[in-house]
Amino acid sequence: MNSTRPSKPSPTQDFVSAQHVARLAGVSRSAVSRAFTPGASIAEETRRKVMAAAETLGYQVNDLARGLLANRSRLVGLVATKPELGFRTHLAAALTKALIARGSIPLMINTGQTDAERLAAQRALFGHRAEATIILSGSPPASFVDLARRNGQPLVVIGRSEPDADHVEIDNESAARQAAALFVARAFTRLGLVGSQSATPSVVEREDAFRVEARRLGAQVLAVRGGDSDYAGGRDAGRQLLDVPERPQGIFCINDLLALGVIDHARREAGLRVPQDLSVIGFDDLPEAGWLSYRLTTFRQDPTEMADTAVTLIDRRQAEPHRPPVRVRIAAPLVVRDSFVPAASLSSANAPDNAR
Numbered sequence: 001m002n003s004t005r006p007s008k009p010s011p012t013q014d015f016v017s018a019q020h021v022a023r024l025a026g027v028s029r030s031a032v033s034r035a036f037t038p039g040a041s042i043a044e045e046t047r048r049k050v051m052a053a054a055e056t057l058g059y060q061v062n063d064l065a066r067g068l069l070a071n072r073s074r075l076v077g078l079v080a081t082k083p084e085l086g087f088r089t090h091l092a093a094a095l096t097k098a099l100i101a102r103g104s105i106p107l108m109i110n111t112g113q114t115d116a117e118r119l120a121a122q123r124a125l126f127g128h129r130a131e132a133t134i135i136l137s138g139s140p141p142a143s144f145v146d147l148a149r150r151n152g153q154p155l156v157v158i159g160r161s162e163p164d165a166d167h168v169e170i171d172n173e174s175a176a177r178q179a180a181a182l183f184v185a186r187a188f189t190r191l192g193l194v195g196s197q198s199a200t201p202s203v204v205e206r207e208d209a210f211r212v213e214a215r216r217l218g219a220q221v222l223a224v225r226g227g228d229s230d231y232a233g234g235r236d237a238g239r240q241l242l243d244v245p246e247r248p249q250g251i252f253c254i255n256d257l258l259a260l261g262v263i264d265h266a267r268r269e270a271g272l273r274v275p276q277d278l279s280v281i282g283f284d285d286l287p288e289a290g291w292l293s294y295r296l297t298t299f300r301q302d303p304t305e306m307a308d309t310a311v312t313l314i315d316r317r318q319a320e321p322h323r324p325p326v327r328v329r330i331a332a333p334l335v336v337r338d339s340f341v342p343a344a345s346l347s348s349a350n351a352p353d354n355a356r
């Protein structure tokens with residue numbers, strides 16, 4: 001007696017196709033397609049056979065091929081320069097999670113640093129017919145924005161400003177002004193500001209707002225920029241700010257990685273205690289900010305809220321392609337830890353995290 005055996009791919013074929021499912025179920029290839037198409041007309045018995053065969057073979061629908069046939073790939077490009085750096089890694093992770101929950105396929109594009117790398121990144125993004133593009137914070141070239149527009153893609157930018165695009169913004173200015181006011185409320189008159197040579201829009205907003213507010217309140221500001229927006233840049237900035245006779249009493253850093261570098265230089269090389277001799281405030285609320293070695297007071301960016309907002313903007317843009325661009329501004333609340341305690345909290349023996 002002949003037994004029916006599952007029709008599996010040959011050793012040279014690395015995927016299970018709809019044809020394999022059709023053969024095992026004893027139905028046509030089109031029946032398999034209808035079985036996996038919501039609302040398609042198909043007999044329930046036929047659908048049952050197809051689903052049983054698909055489960056046996058481990059078949060998965062080729063959504064990419066379906067999208068290309070429908071001229072809608074479900075790919076969403078995430079464009080970033082140095083996506084491995086600091087807060088950007090957490091934002092990229094939140095975006096991929098939100099997009100997968102939406103039914104999209106995230107395509108992470110690292111723009112690289114050279115012209116050749118940028119050209120290759122552009123080809124990868126626009127050669128796959130992505131249905132939308134999200135430009136992350138940082139400094140991806142404007143050419144990516146221009147190409148997205150010319151390809152008719154919904155475009156969301158995070159942490160920068162571009163015409164004819166939807167925006168997700170952090171309220172950098174309010175947070176930076178608050179940092180200056182908090183220092184002055186502690187009677188600090190000599191303040192330090194650690195920025196970055198990257199000079200991205202978010203960096204510049206934080207630098208300018210802190211500098212203007214501190215001076216308005218009567219404090220002196222010594223501003224330096226690290227070589228990059230990372231830990232090493234923070235240590236370099238710490239040397240510039242702290243290895244001088246009139247060092248700052250408080251330092252505002254435009255991100256947490258810089259702040260951690262400043263703290264380590266202060267403790268390890270300058271022989272200072274934080275916060276007794278030097279107070280430090282960061283920006284981002286990275287997981288490392290809560291480590292016991294740092295206990296960094298900082299302003300929190302919520303990557304999940306930012307990602308969900310970006311995905312909502314894509315959905316709205318696809319539903320209303322001709323509506324005016326939208327700007328959504330998200331607050332960055334203060335998280336009080338040990339590296340700086342506001343004057344209003346000094347009566348408390350412990351300063352718990354207040355924005356979790």
